[in-house]
Amino acid sequence: MNQMVRYALIAGEKCRQTPVARPQNPAFLALQNQRRRLCFAPVDVFVLHRKTVQCRHARQTFVPVRALQTHASMIHETENSIAVPHLGGVSLSLERVNEEEHETPSPQTVTAPKAAPLWMPQRAIFTPAALEWEHGQAIFDRCEKLGIPTEKLKANRLTGLTQEDVRKTYAAAKRTLAVVVSPPSYLKLSPIPPSADWQFHVAEGCPAHCQYCYLAGSLSGPPIVRAFANLPQILENLVQYEDIKPNVAKPRGNSPTAERGREDSTSFEVSCYTDPLGIEHLTGSLAESIRYFGTRDKGFLRCVSKFDAVDELLTLPHNGQTRFRSSMNAEPVSRRLEGGTANVPARLQALRKLALPPERGGGGYPIGIVVAPIMPMDDWQAHYTKLLDEAAAALDFECDLIFELITHRFTPGSKDVLLQWYPNTSLDLDESKRDVKRNKFGGTKYVYPRELMKELKAWFYQEIETRFPDGKILYWT
């Protein structure tokens, strides 16, 4: 059971329009937020779920508080209400009217696609070194155009990112974009088995709020989003790695390089420390990377996302050199734990657009589904069956499709950080239900017990092979 709090839309003191906030006489107020319409609908259709005001009639649109703030800086938020003064000449507020228990939707329930809100940081800060790069200046211009408050720093060091406590630091960091030059050490690439030969970074830090986030414990300091302005340098640097294979054990299963059928090719994963599509409307760095790899022969790009704003990528000259994967999960995991992302049906629609041939209006990209992190929740077979059925329905045409299957795991360090970021999380982090795995450096991680892993793996392989006879599974981990 999920607890949902219902809010009523009421007229504020300064309301100058009468037909507001009566169930029988609903008020509609539409705002334009870039290309997305934000919609206020009748009085009883709002649900405040974490930081999201959701319009339940127009299921595909919802109003993130942060996006509202860019339009109405006077927004007043308390535990029980959100006041939005003078939006479009009308003063409105949302007040708590009741609390209800809702059944967790059954696996049969059809969920409508719900796009991710475009991330609008509350401030974008730029170092002097970043602004020396044309790409840094382009990000600055995009932010200005979108009305995001920008700030040019006097020095290249980022300071003042820490607040009184971890929660406040986290909240402020997740609303901050810093545009910087990447540290020189980032030009020395590291391997990233099993997902690619090499990884490179165009940004790090992510606007989404996944409660199992892989970044917890991997990145130090407040989790702000850092976008790298020296993109041309980062891309030029990759050439020297095209002929080098990393010195790591060959991953079991199909490697991303081998699945291309060309042993002389080298795979590059872009930015596993962010979601590159989640910040693309501000940076343009993913499109630039795709264009770059479109000119390469041996090197090819892999990227993964939980967002869905792919329209700008469809016409890029990728030449089949980019495989775009979408990270998916069963509905209960995605709904409970993946805040700020597009829901899974919206991700599937995005993947469909990317994979459709250009003559059908698509991007003609090789694609992939990363099922991660796989969690054996109650009824897991039914929930993952629904996911795979929906994927098969969305990809009902011939396409170049691969799967990557990743089970949930955590380390003592990541658990620590996650519990500070999400103290009320329902994520299962109970070590006593896990097997311990140690790496050669003495590090520990907690994975599902061997027998359960075997059962999960056998189930996924069989169900995927049944639905996608041509879809290759690259690996299970």
Ligand code: SF4
């Ligand atoms: Fe973390 Fe990925 Fe979720 Fe971003 S999308 S919060 S990087 S798990």
